[in-house]
Amino acid sequence: MRSVFILLCFFLLPLYLSAQSFEVHSPGNKITMFIALDESGAPHYSVMQNGHTVVQKSDLGLTLKNIGSLAENFIVQAHLHGEIDTTWNTVWGETTTIRDHHSFLILTLKQKQTDIIMQIECRVFDDGVGFRYIFPWQEKLSNFIVEDELTTFALTGDHMAFWIPGDYDTNEYPYAHTRLSEVDAITASNKYPEIGTRAPFAKNAVQSPLLMKTDSGLYISIFEAALVHYPAMDLLIEPDHVLKASLVPDALGNKAYLTTYCSTPWRTIIVGEKATDILASRITLNLNEPNKLENTDWIQPMKFMGIWWGMHVGTQTWNYSNAKNIDLASTDWNALTPNGKHGATTENAKAYIDFAAANGIQGLLIEGWDVGWEDWFGKWKENVFDFVTPYPDFDPDIVSAYAKQKGVQLIMHHETSGSVTNYERRLPAAVDFMVKYGYPSVKTGYVGFIIPRGEHHDGQWMVDHYVYVADYLAKHRITLDAHEPVRPTGLCRTYPNWLACEAARGNEFNAWSQGNPPEHETILPFTRLLGGPMDYTPGIFQIKVNYYDSSSTRQVHTTLVKQLALYVTMYSPLQMAADLPENYMRFPDAFQFIKDVPVEWDTVKYIDAEPGDYLAIARKEKDAPDWYIGCITDEEARDMDISLDFLDNGKYIATIYADAKDADWKENPMQYEITDQIVTNKTVLHIRMAPGGGCAIKIRPKK
C-alpha cells in the first residue's frame, strides 16, 4: 500500500547572490507557490491556482527577542526541491489510506548581519500549500524566544469569511459570516457571555482555520498543521485584505521558547473550486508527523453514552451536594448532605450500562464521579479535583465490575478546571486509577482560565501540555478526548490514541444558552474539523428543554432527524449518543439509526456542500458493504437530489430517516418519517429537508 516516489534536485548556490526567486508547482500543476528574496533580502511568497492569484506577495519571517527581525537581509545559501508521492494507512479516519503527493522546496537562508540560518520549507499539493520555518543547529542560534511571527497572507479581495473571534482561551463561538472588512471580533465575542473563559484581544482578530469564499467562487482556508511546541496562530485582518499571523502570548507576552533544531507549525492555504474540495483535502494530516505509537491495536473507536446530558438540561448535577466553600484537602465528603440530584451514582451508572449493553453502545462516560464539583467554577483555584476520589454514592469497584460483566467500556472524566499544574501533578495517580479499574479512555476538560496563571489555552505551554497528556496516556494504552483544548491541527495522525477534541462550540450550548444556529453544523466541517475529529455530542432527540423545565426557552436548533445526520456529516471515531436513555426509548425507530451507524469507515464521498447552507456526505462502513448518508441544512428547507453512483452493482435497501413534511427545527422539530426504498447505483434519491433539518440514510445490500 505504501509507494514512494521522490525526485530530488539539489543546488548549492554561490553565496551573496542578489534577489532570487523560486517556483514550486504542485504535482498536477494546479497550484504554484512562488518564493523570492527581494532586493533587501526579504523573503516573500505568493500562491496561484490554475493561473489565478490566490495569495499575493506576502511576508515571511519572525522577530526574535533580543536578537531582532528575521525578515530581511537574507541571502540564499542552498535550496533543495523535489517531489514526494506516498500513501499511508490510517489507524482510523475518514478513509483507510491517504495519499500524500506534493512537490517541495527547502530554502536555506542566511541573514547577513547575524549569520543566523533560517530555512523555509514549502510543500505544494494540488489542493493547496503548506510552509514552515526551520531553525537548524547553528553556532549563532541555540535557545531563543519568538517575539512575533511576521507571516502574512495577502488576499486578493475582501472575501466573505466564516470566522470566530480571535481569542486566547476559547473557540466555543458560533461562526459569523461577513466580509473580511466587516470583522469586529470584540463585538462578536461579547454576544456570547455564556462562554466562561473569553479572552478576545483585538477587534480585527479571527481564529484559524479561517474559511473564505471569493467573489469568483473560490474557497480558501487558512490554517496550520502540526501545532507542537508553539502557540496557536490567530489572524489579524490588516488593510488591503492582508492577514497577519498573531501568536498567542504567554504571561510575559513572549510567544515561543525554542531550541534549535526546531521548526514552527505548518502554515497552510487550502484552495478549492468546490466547497467539497476543502472537505476532501488531506493537507492537514499529510503535514503532520506519522504515527509515533509502536502499537495501535488497542486503540478503539466507539460510540458511547454519558451521564452527562442530564446535567446540561438541569435534571442532574455534577456535584454531590450543594455545599459551598469546599477545600479538597480537608473536606469530609461523607459528611456532606447529598442534593438528591447527583448524576454519577452507582445506581445510575448501572442503568446506563444496562442500556448501552442492550443497544450495542460500546462506551459510557460518567461525569461528576469525583469529588470537588461543589466549589470551583470560575474560581481559579489550583487544587479543585484529585481525579481519584469518588463521591460517596459512586463505587468504582461495583461500577467497573458491572461494566466489565456487561461488556461496556467506561470512559473516565478528568475535568481539570483549567488548573493544569494540579492535573499534571496528579496525572500519574489518576492514570493508575484508570488502569486499576480498566478505563480505556478519558475525556479531559479545561473549563476555566489556566493555571499557571497568565498562560492561555492556546499558548505554547498549553499546546505542550495537551501533547504531553496524549503521549503519557498512550504509554498506558489510554485514548483521549480533550474538551476545551486548543483547536486540533492534525496531531491525531501522530498520536492516534487522541481520538477527538471538542475545541469548538458543541451541542451542549443548545441546552442552556442561546445555542448554536441551525447553520452551525454546516460550517464546522469546513473549519474546526479540518484539524481532526470533534466530539460534538450529537443525537439529541428531546429537542426542547421545556420538557424538563417548563420555564426554559432553550432548545437544540435542529430537527431530530438532523441530529441523526450529524453522525455522518461530523466525522469522529468517538461519537456520543448524547441524549438520555429514556428519550431513546421514546423513539426506538429513530434510535435504530444511532445503533446502526458505525464509527469506522472505509471511504467517503463528499456529495455536495455550501458552508453555512447545506452539506451531504456519504460514507462506506469499514469492512462492510453498507453506506450511510448524512444531509443537513441550515434554517432553510431544502430539496436535494443525491445520485447513488458510488454504490456497487446490485440492489440495495435504503432506509431513509427524513423530516416529516411539516417538521421545522423551531416549531415542530421531532416529527420524522422512516421509509425503506430499493435503490441501485443508478438511483437518484430525492430528499427534502425541513428548516433546520436533515436526512439520514442507511444503505445495505438487498439479500
Add this chain to the structure above:
Amino acid sequence: MRSVFILLCFFLLPLYLSAQSFEVHSPGNKITMFIALDESGAPHYSVMQNGHTVVQKSDLGLTLKNIGSLAENFIVQAHLHGEIDTTWNTVWGETTTIRDHHSFLILTLKQKQTDIIMQIECRVFDDGVGFRYIFPWQEKLSNFIVEDELTTFALTGDHMAFWIPGDYDTNEYPYAHTRLSEVDAITASNKYPEIGTRAPFAKNAVQSPLLMKTDSGLYISIFEAALVHYPAMDLLIEPDHVLKASLVPDALGNKAYLTTYCSTPWRTIIVGEKATDILASRITLNLNEPNKLENTDWIQPMKFMGIWWGMHVGTQTWNYSNAKNIDLASTDWNALTPNGKHGATTENAKAYIDFAAANGIQGLLIEGWDVGWEDWFGKWKENVFDFVTPYPDFDPDIVSAYAKQKGVQLIMHHETSGSVTNYERRLPAAVDFMVKYGYPSVKTGYVGFIIPRGEHHDGQWMVDHYVYVADYLAKHRITLDAHEPVRPTGLCRTYPNWLACEAARGNEFNAWSQGNPPEHETILPFTRLLGGPMDYTPGIFQIKVNYYDSSSTRQVHTTLVKQLALYVTMYSPLQMAADLPENYMRFPDAFQFIKDVPVEWDTVKYIDAEPGDYLAIARKEKDAPDWYIGCITDEEARDMDISLDFLDNGKYIATIYADAKDADWKENPMQYEITDQIVTNKTVLHIRMAPGGGCAIKIRPKK
C-alpha cells in the same frame, strides 16, 4: 514533657461599637502589644518592650481584588484572649525541647459595608510578637485574590539595619549594614552580577528577616513565620521609618489566591536587649504548626561530603561533555565526547565513598550525575533534566551497591534549573529512582528563572511548590535540602524531613565570585537562620583558589579555623564537609574537628555576639557529655574570654583549634594551632581570633 496552661476569656460584644482598644501583655510582662480600631474603624497596632515603644501605631489590613480595601470601617464582633504555656519536643534542633509561652488575642472584625469578617490573631511572647490575618468561612467571602497587604511596621527611628535587596528571585546577597534611610536596593543588587537570577524591584525594598539595632542598643528583627500558600513578604522603607509589607507578585501582579478558611503567615517582631536574645528566640518555630509527619524515626541528620566543590573551583564539571545545543528528548548521550573533567563518575563516587566511610562522614552528595548539564544555564528551557538518566560514566547500580556496602548514604541531586513544571511532572519517577537505589535524601536546586514563566522563586505558587515537594518526599521517607528556594520561615517544624535550605549566600560564592565578606557568617544567624537551618557548606581548608588555577584571585574570606567554627555557629542538622578529600588529607589534625563535631545537639548556650562583628556559641552534643564551641570574627582580629560555667562539675579536656599567631584571612589563612587544655566550669578561656578568623573548641570529660 508537655505541659499546657490555657486561660481563656471570651466576650461577645454588642455590634457597632465605636473605637476600641485591646492590650496583650506577654506572660512575663516584658512585651505589650496594643491593637485598636480608630474612629474610622481602621485597625492599628503598636508594640512596647519594658515600657519603651518598639513599633509605633502601625497599619493592619489587606486589599482584595474586585472587593477593595479591608483596612477600615470595621467593627469588633468578638475577641478571645488567653495564655498558652506548652513545651514541645523537637525531632532535631538546637535544643531537644522548646517552650512556647505566650498570651494571645483573636479579634474578630466585621467590615460594615461588605459584611466581610476578618480576624487578627496576635501572640505575645516575652521576646516579641506574632500576628496574622484569618478569614473564617463566611457567606460574603469564599475565593478571593489578595492585591496588597497593608501591614506596616512604624519604627521609632532611623535604625541601623542589616539588609539585602528586596528581590523576587534571589536571596544570595551579602548583607549591607546601613541606616534604614540609606538603603538603596537597586544599587546594592547591581554590585552582585554573579547572582544568576536577580529581580530587585524597588530602591527602597529589603527582604525579611530584617535585623535592626536602635541607637539605644535594642535589637529588632522583622520577619514572618509559617509561610504557606502565600507569597514571601519583602519590606518597603517608607518615610518616617515606616516599613510596609510588600508581597511577591505572580505573573499577573496578583499576590495570593485564597479560599476561606485561611490565614496569612505570621508577621513577627522579635526584640532583644542583647544580640544573643535574637538568636535564642524561638518565636519563628513556635508560630509554625506542629510536626505533620506520623513517623519521624527515619529522619537522620548527618554530615556529608560531595562531588561538588571541584566543580566550583574548576577542577571538575557537572557536564559530561562540552556539547552544545542539547535536547533532552533526542540526544544520544553515549555518543557525546566526554570532556575528561566530569566529576560524577562511578570511579570518583567510589573514592568519595571510601573517604567518607573511613572518616565517619555519613552521606555523599553527587552532583552532575544525570544528563542535561551541557545546555541549560540561563536558557529558561523547560525540559532540561529528567532526574533519572545517568551519564554514561555513572552507574547507579554500582555506586549504590558500593555505598550500601560501605555504610554511606547517597544524597540525590535534583537541579530543576528553575523549570518547576518539568520537575513536578517528573518527580514521581525521580522518587521511584531514589527509592530503588536507596537514596534517603535529596538536595534540590532552583538555579534559573522560574517556569511557569512569570512566577518567582518567592511567589505564592513557588511557596506552594516547596511545601509540595517536602510533603511528597516525606511520604516516601526522603529528607530534603532545598537550594535557591524562598527563605525558610520555620516550616522545618511542620515537615521535619525538610532538614535544611540554602536560601542565602553560601560558601561556594567564595570560589568563583567576589565572595562573602568576613563578616558574612556573623550576620547569617541573626537573619537567614531565624527561619531554619542553612546548608552553608563549611569546611573549606584550601582557602585560595589559585591552588587549582594559578590565574584565580578568588578565595574563601575566612581562615581555615573559622571554617571549623562554622560547624558550631551555623546550626544545621545537615553539615557538609565541603572541601575535597585530598585537602582534608593534607590537614588531618584540623580535619579531626570535622570528624568529631556532631549534627545533633542537646542544648545551646549563646555566649556573646554582635552581628557583623563576632559570634560565640557553645553546644552540647546530644546524648553525650561533650561540648563544642565556635567563635568567629569579622575582618578584625579579636580577643575573647569565654567562661565555661555551663560545664558540669569535674575536669574536662578542651581541644582548641586556633588561628596561628600570624594568621590572617587574606594573607595567611591556613595557619593554625591545636592545643589541649584541662578546664573546669570555673575556667575562663582566653581565645584570640585572627582577622577573618575564629576558634573551634571541643570539650570532653577528662577520664
